[in-house]
Structures are given as structure tokens and as C-alpha cells.
Amino acid sequence: LELKALQSQMNPHFIFNSLNAIQKFIFDDDKEKANQYMTKFSRLIRMFLESSRSNFIPIHQELDLLNNYIDLEKARFKDKFETKFTINIDENIEIPTMILQPIIENAINHGLANKKEGNGVLEIIMNEKEELIEIIVEDNGIGREAANQLKKQSINKYKSRGMEIVDDKLEILKLIEKSEYNIQFIDKFDEQQKPLGTKVVVVFPKF
Secondary structure, three states: OHHHHHHOOOOHHHHHHHHHHHHHHHHOOOHHHHHHHHHHHHHHHHHHHHHOOOOEEEHHHHHHHHHHHHHHHHHHOOOOEEEEEEEEOOOOOEEEOOOHHHHHHHHHHHHHOOOOOOOEEEEEEEEEEOOEEEEEEEEOOOOHHHHHHHHHHOOOOOOOOHHHHHHHHHHHHHHHHOOOOEEEEEEEEOOOOOEEEEEEEEEEEOO
């Protein structure tokens, strides 16, 4: 029941940002982009609702959902970053629902959106290793420390619960499935200790 309750929680921060983007297109009198964005937004909301009914989702459906979400964010940030997918896994294998979207949201909104120099890159890699599934979400944004400093300075004190919900879901899945679900955050630096972005590695058991 607790897992189902977590599944049903839509991300209000994402909805707020999306509606703001649509509003901006309307104010700029760009009705065509506003209409295109609204169509994608409506489809993504339906996908969120459908996926929330189940604890697991086939990878090909998860990729469809993630691609739609990333397209919306690209439109909102005017193609400030590019995306690379590397899928080394059977796309019919199922993984826990709505674990990756909050991780990708963090990478885009806190890492890539605040990047001032160079092109932003979001990379998603899915690997199959014996009885495990490894998923890597990597960005070349400003890094977690700088992102946290910007959040402290921000007038908007809204606290996104996306990653908190992910942690709660993984803990519950450990109990239900009697298996290990691990998530690791890796801060990337160059030789001069300048931040190069963030790498998140999630490992699921394969069923």
C-alpha cells in the first residue's frame, strides 16, 4: 500500500515548470509551439498515470516515457543540451516504475540548465550484467555542490521530493522482492578539481 501511494504521487515541480513554459510560449505569441508543447505534455501526463498503476514497466515503455519527458525539457530550455542513449539490454525486461525520471529531472534542472559554458550532454546507458541491470545517468553540468549553492540562493524555496520518493520506493522494493536495489551518486572532477558534472548509477535485480 505504501508503494502504491508513492507510485501515485505526480511531481508537482515538473507540472509547474511545464505550465510555465506553455504560458511563456503564449505570452511570446508563439501559438504553434504552445500547442505542440501542450500536446506532448498531455501525452506525458497520461503515460505517468498509466505507469503509476504498476510497480514495474518494460524498458521500451520506460524509454518512450523518458524520451517524451526529455523532449519537453529540451523545448523549455531551448535545446540547451543533447541526449545520448546507449541500450545494451533486452527492452522487454521490466524495471521499477518511475525511478529514472526524477534522476533525469535533477540532471537537467540542477546540472545542465545552469551550465554557462559549452554544450550540455545528458547520457543514459543501460547494461545487462548477469542477473543485474545497471543504469547510468550522466551529465556534464555544474555538479551537485554548485547546484546546491544555487538552490540556497534561490527565491523559490520549493523542495522537490522526487529523489526522496525514489529512495523510499527502493527501500520498499528491497523488502517486497527480497533483493538489493542500489543507487550511487558520483561527483566528477577534472585534474584541477573543477566539477565536470554528476554520474548516477542505479542497479536492479533482473526478473
